[in-house]
Amino acid sequence: xxxxxxxxxxxxxxxxxxxxxxxxxxxxxxxxxxxxxxxxxxxxxxxxxxxxxxxxxxxxxxxxxxxxxxxxxxxxxxxxxxxxxxxxxxxxxxxxxxxxxxxxxxxxxxxxxxxxxxxxxxxxxxxxxxxxxxxxxxxxxxxxxxxxxxxxxxxxxxxxxxxxxxxxxxxxxxxxxxxxxxxxxxxxxxxxxxxxxxxxxxxxxxxxxxxxxxxxxxxxxxxxxxxxxxxxxxxxxxxxxxxxxxxxxxxxxxxxxxxxxxxxxxxxxxxxxxxxxxxxxxxxxxxxxxxxxxxxxx
Amino acid sequence: xxxxxxxxxxxxxxxxxxxxxxxxxxxxxxxxxxxxxxxxxxxxxxxxxxxxxxxxxxxxxxxxxxxxxxxxxxxxxxxxxxxxxxxxxxxxxxxxxxxxxxxxxxxxxxxxxxxxxxxxxxxxxxxxxxxxxxxxxxxxxxxxxxxxxxxxxxxxxxxxxxxxxxxxxxxxxxxxxxxxxxxxxxxxxxxxxxxxxxxxxxxxxxxxxxxxxxxxxxxxxxxxxxxxxxxxxxxxxxxxxxxxxxxxxxxxxxxxxxxxxxxxxxxxxxxxxxx
Amino acid sequence: xxxxxxxxxxxxxxxxxxxxxxxxxxxxxxxxxxxxxxxxxxxxxxxxxxxxxxxxxxxxxxxxxxxxxxxxxxxxxxxxxxxxxxxxxxxxxxxxxxxxxxxxxxxxxxxxxxxxxxxxxxxxxxxxxxxxxxxxxxxxxxxxxxxxxxxxxxxxxxxxxxxxxxxxxxxxxxxxxxxxxxxxxxxxxxxxxxxxxxxxxxxxxxxxxxxxxxxxxxxxxxxxxxxxxxxxxxxxxxxxxxxxxxxxxxxxxxxxxxxxxxxxxxxxxxxxxxxxxxxxxxxxxxxxxxxxxxxxxxxxxxxxxxxxxxxxxxxxxxxxxxxxxxxxxxxxxxxxxxxxxxxxxxxxxxxxxxxxxxxxxxx
Ligand SMILES: Nc1ncnc2c1ncn2[C@@H]1O[C@H](COP(=O)(O)OP(=O)(O)OP(=O)(O)O)[C@@H](O)[C@H]1O
Ligand SMILES: [Mg+2]
Numbered sequence: 001x002x003x004x005x006x007x008x009x010x011x012x013x014x015x016x017x018x019x020x021x022x023x024x025x026x027x028x029x030x031x032x033x034x035x036x037x038x039x040x041x042x043x044x045x046x047x048x049x050x051x052x053x054x055x056x057x058x059x060x061x062x063x064x065x066x067x068x069x070x071x072x073x074x075x076x077x078x079x080x081x082x083x084x085x086x087x088x089x090x091x092x093x094x095x096x097x098x099x100x101x102x103x104x105x106x107x108x109x110x111x112x113x114x115x116x117x118x119x120x121x122x123x124x125x126x127x128x129x130x131x132x133x134x135x136x137x138x139x140x141x142x143x144x145x146x147x148x149x150x151x152x153x154x155x156x157x158x159x160x161x162x163x164x165x166x167x168x169x170x171x172x173x174x175x176x177x178x179x180x181x182x183x184x185x186x187x188x189x190x191x192x193x194x195x196x197x198x199x200x201x202x203x204x205x206x207x208x209x210x211x212x213x214x215x216x217x218x219x220x221x222x223x224x225x226x227x228x229x230x231x232x233x234x235x236x237x238x239x240x241x242x243x244x245x246x247x248x249x250x251x252x253x254x255x256x257x258x259x260x261x262x263x264x265x266x267x268x269x270x271x272x273x274x275x276x277x278x279x280x281x282x283x284x285x286x287x288x289x290x291x292x293x294x295x296x297x298x
Numbered sequence: 299x300x301x302x303x304x305x306x307x308x309x310x311x312x313x314x315x316x317x318x319x320x321x322x323x324x325x326x327x328x329x330x331x332x333x334x335x336x337x338x339x340x341x342x343x344x345x346x347x348x349x350x351x352x353x354x355x356x357x358x359x360x361x362x363x364x365x366x367x368x369x370x371x372x373x374x375x376x377x378x379x380x381x382x383x384x385x386x387x388x389x390x391x392x393x394x395x396x397x398x399x400x401x402x403x404x405x406x407x408x409x410x411x412x413x414x415x416x417x418x419x420x421x422x423x424x425x426x427x428x429x430x431x432x433x434x435x436x437x438x439x440x441x442x443x444x445x446x447x448x449x450x451x452x453x454x455x456x457x458x459x460x461x462x463x464x465x466x467x468x469x470x471x472x473x474x475x476x477x478x479x480x481x482x483x484x485x486x487x488x489x490x491x492x493x494x495x496x497x498x499x500x501x502x503x504x505x506x507x508x509x510x511x512x513x514x515x516x517x518x519x520x521x522x523x524x525x526x527x528x529x530x531x532x533x534x535x536x537x538x539x540x541x542x543x544x545x546x547x548x549x550x551x552x553x554x555x556x557x558x559x560x561x562x563x564x565x566x567x568x569x570x571x572x573x
Numbered sequence: 574x575x576x577x578x579x580x581x582x583x584x585x586x587x588x589x590x591x592x593x594x595x596x597x598x599x600x601x602x603x604x605x606x607x608x609x610x611x612x613x614x615x616x617x618x619x620x621x622x623x624x625x626x627x628x629x630x631x632x633x634x635x636x637x638x639x640x641x642x643x644x645x646x647x648x649x650x651x652x653x654x655x656x657x658x659x660x661x662x663x664x665x666x667x668x669x670x671x672x673x674x675x676x677x678x679x680x681x682x683x684x685x686x687x688x689x690x691x692x693x694x695x696x697x698x699x700x701x702x703x704x705x706x707x708x709x710x711x712x713x714x715x716x717x718x719x720x721x722x723x724x725x726x727x728x729x730x731x732x733x734x735x736x737x738x739x740x741x742x743x744x745x746x747x748x749x750x751x752x753x754x755x756x757x758x759x760x761x762x763x764x765x766x767x768x769x770x771x772x773x774x775x776x777x778x779x780x781x782x783x784x785x786x787x788x789x790x791x792x793x794x795x796x797x798x799x800x801x802x803x804x805x806x807x808x809x810x811x812x813x814x815x816x817x818x819x820x821x822x823x824x825x826x827x828x829x830x831x832x833x834x835x836x837x838x839x840x841x842x843x844x845x846x847x848x849x850x851x852x853x854x855x856x857x858x859x860x861x862x863x864x865x866x867x868x869x870x871x872x873x874x875x876x877x878x879x880x881x882x883x884x885x886x887x888x889x890x891x892x893x894x895x896x897x898x899x900x901x902x903x904x905x906x907x908x909x910x911x912x913x914x915x916x917x918x919x920x921x922x923x924x925x926x927x928x929x930x931x932x933x934x935x936x
Contacts (some may be wrong), residue, residue: 007395014388021444025421084432111314120503124523142494186567235414464658472673473646486662
């Protein structure tokens, strides 16, 4: 009957586009990462040698500096992990606090909108904003530092190896907090007021209510926020490209950027290495997404 | 107000200040001459108001923002409409029909959302080269449309499931074919959801940098986000011009956000939380 | 206009059998009500007839044509949903016009018919409104209008009145019935409200657990229920059932209920002996067929007043006899007190006896 044909007709355009521009390229990249490339031509099977080359490169994994417990550059892979470790908890917690705090503040809606703007503006502009506030002369961060009498530390924070990465990560907290705040706000609204009232009648203090009722009830949202933040921290590109180009000396580089350099910037392109890098990256995003999904389904 | 509430307000507005100042900074920098802001836009003496930076970047010799705006719009509008049409049909299929491997297919599509842009770009670059779509708007439109499909499918499928089935059944009894049910009943009933999606997808495409960076190679094809970094010099950054260009660039998504704020937030939240 | 025949219809959802081997024959122009408790498969039956659900087994004929494989739009039926299912984005006019537009009627013809139906349903002044701006009763009429406008062979209605308030429901009940008489369209109407069924139907099909229990005129369903279920479902308050066993003493047959014995007539005894599968029986009497006495009477059964429920002109008196409670409907007695001794007697012609095991009617 009709029922068999229509779903296919409705699905066909979407499936065709996804196959051509998403799934096929994705599979191609994964396979390509195991092949030997010469320019655009495949010249043989590489096995895992692309991966060895990539993971052995100090741009991706700077084992020497890592072992000596030095600061960046530590390699793009480590930078991405640092990004997750620092930005995700900070922006998630901050978003939750702001959502709770701004609920009963006059003008809270306006403040929320402003904080959310980081999610609305292009990340390129986000990168510009960060580069701008960290600028030695024109940047407001240094103005504050001078104001509190620490003028000798004033510098272009994104231009120094020890601070470039961390200042971008802190900046990304500034950009990304709006997301978790908005989700948590929506989540808070969906908790029935009676629950808080009942808790108060039962004699719970504000902090205990927050810790024992609000936080657990927002767990599904926390999972979503964490997932999206981790994925975003893994995929970060625009901000770094605009603010530092991964510099100085690779001190703020990330995987997506390293992939870009190898495939589209350096001449001749090294597609094998680029594909290996992005396969590693995808393995992390996809693996993480599947892991969380399993967690949620259980 | 109790002291505690006063404290909360002070804290809240201080935090707000941290978020507002950078925007305020670029805005002030964009309307003052370079000489006045190079050592800090917060120095208010002297204060000259000028739109020179705007006209400079708008009519720039090599990278006129005027042209970039046209390019961005010519890409963002079709790359919003096409995926909505395509994805909504698929979403409807997932929401209303049963067919073999439906759940598997749906999960696969949802999983695609986590893919980074970088993982498809090399083969897409090859593909577009072979099809002669490098450095064309069409190429970028196709890529954005495809890449936007998974989340729109997920969002709309969830939305369609909340619509009352009886209305569609009534239409079928009244003589409508599947396509008629879809275009005459379901689509019009879904306008709020479509508004959310349109706002988000438009901004997503407008804000994209990476795909454009790879696929659009000549300055006359550049989109706005691509043009901004061009104003950052190697050693000296003309903050006045960079600021003006940034303000112009973000003004479009900001206007979309302001106009569709309610739906925008619903879109961000709705994909995630039910109801 | 057409007759509808459903033969051996079975529909399963997973391991739930929503409709089980249902056979139903609806005459041309007849008004048939599907009646039964929630979840008994009424809606599913209707949806199978409409073509919204594909039967697992059985055939459906509309006007002598096998329609199993036909999509809903080709069955020439119209359906009114419980939720009305109006198109929220269309004005009333366009809602009613939609079925005609889909069938590519000329504009002038559409306009003529829409206005005619609107006049018939007295909703002419609502044509420019959206469904949201209408009251429940008005929405209901629009839904009806949308069904009427096409002049279908069969009307299918799924609890169309259940979202209306009590007064409007009674009014619309009469209106609907009048309309159906006037248009003579075969109608299958689903409800779980027995009063609605009794007042509107030419014939009632009582369903339970997906199985058709009885299919007959309202009076027959009331006076000759074929199963325990039908007997208990129809009538308010429901029929009293008393468990009892058949005993024979000195050539006489009695039903022994423990607290009392009910003597069977010659004729009744003969039927029971013939039909009963065992001596376990159910004695059924409707509250309105029991007489309440304040003094002992012949064949009266003694009991005590347990609860009195006043219903205005009448009373429902719950009488405790042994361990069981009998509901008795009676004109107002002034001086009834709780625990007072009373006697009840059954109207002999209105006593039912069921086989306890098969739940089938014996008398
Ligand atoms: N789509 C479905 N999927 C699974 N089970 C269903 C579905 N539709 C109905 N059922 C089940 O089939 C049985 C009959 O349902 P149906 O809707 O026909 O009952 P109904 O008589 O119309 O009840 P009501 O008076 O409550 O509307 C119920 O047990 C119901 O749970
Ligand atoms: Mg029903």
